[in-house]
Amino acid sequence: TPTRILVCGGGNGAHTLAATAAAMTNVEVNVMTLYSDEAQRWRNILGRDSIVVEVFYNDGSTGKLEGKPRMITKDPAKSMEGVDAIFFVVPAFAHQQYFEAITKYIKPNTIVIGMPGQAGFEFQALKHLKDAAKLCGVISLESLPWACRILEFGRRVQVLGFKDVLGASVIPGKGNEQISDDSSLRSCMVTNSAYNGLLHPMKKVEGGYVPDFNFRYTAEDVPFGLVVMKGIAECVGMKTPTLDEVIVWAQEKLGKEYVVGSRLKGKDVGETRAPQAFGFTTINDLCSVL
Numbered sequence: 001t002p003t004r005i006l007v008c009g010g011g012n013g014a015h016t017l018a019a020t021a022a023a024m025t026n027v028e029v030n031v032m033t034l035y036s037d038e039a040q041r042w043r044n045i046l047g048r049d050s051i052v053v054e055v056f057y058n059d060g061s062t063g064k065l066e067g068k069p070r071m072i073t074k075d076p077a078k079s080m081e082g083v084d085a086i087f088f089v090v091p092a093f094a095h096q097q098y099f100e101a102i103t104k105y106i107k108p109n110t111i112v113i114g115m116p117g118q119a120g121f122e123f124q125a126l127k128h129l130k131d132a133a134k135l136c137g138v139i140s141l142e143s144l145p146w147a148c149r150i151l152e153f154g155r156r157v158q159v160l161g162f163k164d165v166l167g168a169s170v171i172p173g174k175g176n177e178q179i180s181d182d183s184s185l186r187s188c189m190v191t192n193s194a195y196n197g198l199l200h201p202m203k204k205v206e207g208g209y210v211p212d213f214n215f216r217y218t219a220e221d222v223p224f225g226l227v228v229m230k231g232i233a234e235c236v237g238m239k240t241p242t243l244d245e246v247i248v249w250a251q252e253k254l255g256k257e258y259v260v261g262s263r264l265k266g267k268d269v270g271e272t273r274a275p276q277a278f279g280f281t282t283i284n285d286l287c288s289v290l
């Protein structure tokens, strides 16, 4: 199923995002602008056409993209139907009225993005979303990803340059439509629809089957996952009793030795990607590479 986004706003940034997102395969774009009669004007001016984006790339080349939103409306209820992510692409003073218009339609697992949102979008989002905030993600971008301006309202916009780096703060939320029973770790794994059809490889043994722990779920995710986390924690002097327990269990299955007691000093640490395998053992060592 396509990802459906809502673009809030009707200015330079909203035009650019609406068109560039709609130009992507598998993305549907709703636009909502609450400002005056902007939605109706935009709809009338665009008609059946697509919004054209003239792009100046940072390497000096130019290009053209075209994308058509599936709706441009002033109606919050309509605009929010089936939406996976909401982009606030209006000047900061206008954020509040968009929150007030859409909050009651927000479903769990929706991502709310201030574009830009810094500084302070997170606080405003948490206040307005109330309980829904726990089930949604909130992302606050430090700017727009482009410098852009409308050439012809509703129809043509120009991207004059792209930001190389765009900082963001993220509050991930705890929602999950993928897991139908989150009462235990086991039920989280077996009822997670993202894992449908994925089974753990098994080995045939006398009398039945046992898990094949040499498959990458353990053989890769422990030395190149948990052991790395353990190594970073050790560099900063943090105790990790739960992580240690899991690694000790897994290393026995793998026939390896990473953790001894609560220290990362087993004979096989050198085969992992823990910082200790590369000579980083303190927080100063870690910071020295920056």
Ligand code: NAI
Binding pocket: 009, 010, 011, 012, 013, 014, 033, 034, 035, 038, 089, 090, 091, 092, 094, 115, 116, 143, 144, 146, 147, 148, 149
């Ligand atoms: P813009 O000035 O084009 O936004 C105008 C839109 O804001 C209007 O079309 C309307 O939808 C809404 N609006 C204006 N007055 C309103 C009111 N009184 N009540 C409700 N809505 C109202 O803004 P633009 O250029 O899209 O920028 C959006 C944000 O991104 C701004 O905070 C801007 O500082 C920032 N930004 C913009 C960049 C750019 O290249 N355009 C680059 C970096 C950041």
